[in-house]
Amino acid sequence: TQLLEQSPQFLSIQEGENLTVYCNSSSVFSSLQWYRQEPGEGPVLLVTVVTGGEVKKLKRLTFQFGDARKDSSLHITAAQPGDTGLYLCAGPPLQNAGNMLTFGGGTRLMVKP
Amino acid sequence: NAGVTQTPKFQVLKTGQSMTLQCAQDMNHNSMYWYRQDPGMGLRLIYYSASEGTTDKGEVPNGYNVSRLNKREFSLRLESAAPSQTSVYFCASSRQALTGNTIYFGEGSWLTVV
Numbered sequence: 414t415q416l417l418e419q420s421p422q423f424l425s426i427q428e429g430e431n432l433t434v435y436c437n438s439s440s441v442f443s444s445l446q447w448y449r450q451e452p453g454e455g456p457v458l459l460v461t462v463v464t465g466g467e468v469k470k471l472k473r474l475t476f477q478f479g480d481a482r483k484d485s486s487l488h489i490t491a492a493q494p495g496d497t498g499l500y501l502c503a504g505p506p507l508q509n510a511g512n513m514l515t516f517g518g519g520t521r522l523m524v525k526p
Numbered sequence: 527n528a529g530v531t532q533t534p535k536f537q538v539l540k541t542g543q544s545m546t547l548q549c550a551q552d553m554n555h556n557s558m559y560w561y562r563q564d565p566g567m568g569l570r571l572i573y574y575s576a577s578e579g580t581t582d583k584g585e586v587p588n589g590y591n592v593s594r595l596n597k598r599e600f601s602l603r604l605e606s607a608a609p610s611q612t613s614v615y616f617c618a619s620s621r622q623a624l625t626g627n628t629i630y631f632g633e634g635s636w637l638t639v640v
Contacts, residue, residue: 415568422566455530455616455631456569501568513584514629516561516568 416440417502417517425523426492434487434520436502445485445504446514447476456501492524528552530632532617538638539607547602547635549617555630557623558600559584560592562613563634569616575600576623607639 444463448456462478475488503516532549561569571584575594620627
């Protein structure tokens with residue numbers, strides 16, 4: 414069982430639709446990060462959320478950190494084909510003395526024109 | 527802007543063979559990492575180097591060794607490759623090995639062990 418569980422694992426939608434991706438854990442995280450990874454490339458950081466209840470917006474992407482800092486969500490409004498990719502959440506659990514990032518399994522998003 | 531460069535991009539090995547994955551960063555970062563990525567598993571940390579001269583085990587270190595050759599370079603060695611090590615390997619770096627620091631990833635190395 415992974416420390417960070419992402420859902421759904423796969424999502425295929427039409428251009429213009431809205432979607433939400435979830436990242437859940439039973440552990441508390443000091444912060445959570447969201448990455449997007451395109452085929453043949455490494456993950457690229459989108460955002461870091463630090464405070465419980467925090468909401469950050471990046472154009473059509475809205476990121477939220479749960480009040481208890483155990484979960485996060487990514488909402489995309491009016492998805493575009495360019496949003497296609499693998500979305501990963503990651504964070505350093507408080508129980509991890511080394512402060513190393515733990516990654517979720519990822520959500521693979523396909524946006525069809 | 528090179529960022530994090532890793533080689534080779536693709537490699538096929540026979541079981542029992544050895545190989546080294548090379549990684550270099552040009553951002554003057556103190557910390558470097560090696561991850562492996564398997565379908566549905568996200569990225570799992572193999573080894574990391576918080577600063578030049580130090581290395582530590584991550585989540586899945588068995589079957590691997592690392593060397594922090596200097597501040598720029600961090601290599602990953604498979605002494606006796608096994609099919610379970612078939613994966614995509616990512617090298618990464620960050621300014622410090624601390625919460626909140628952005629981690630920059632290389633483009634990945636696809637390794638197949640037959």
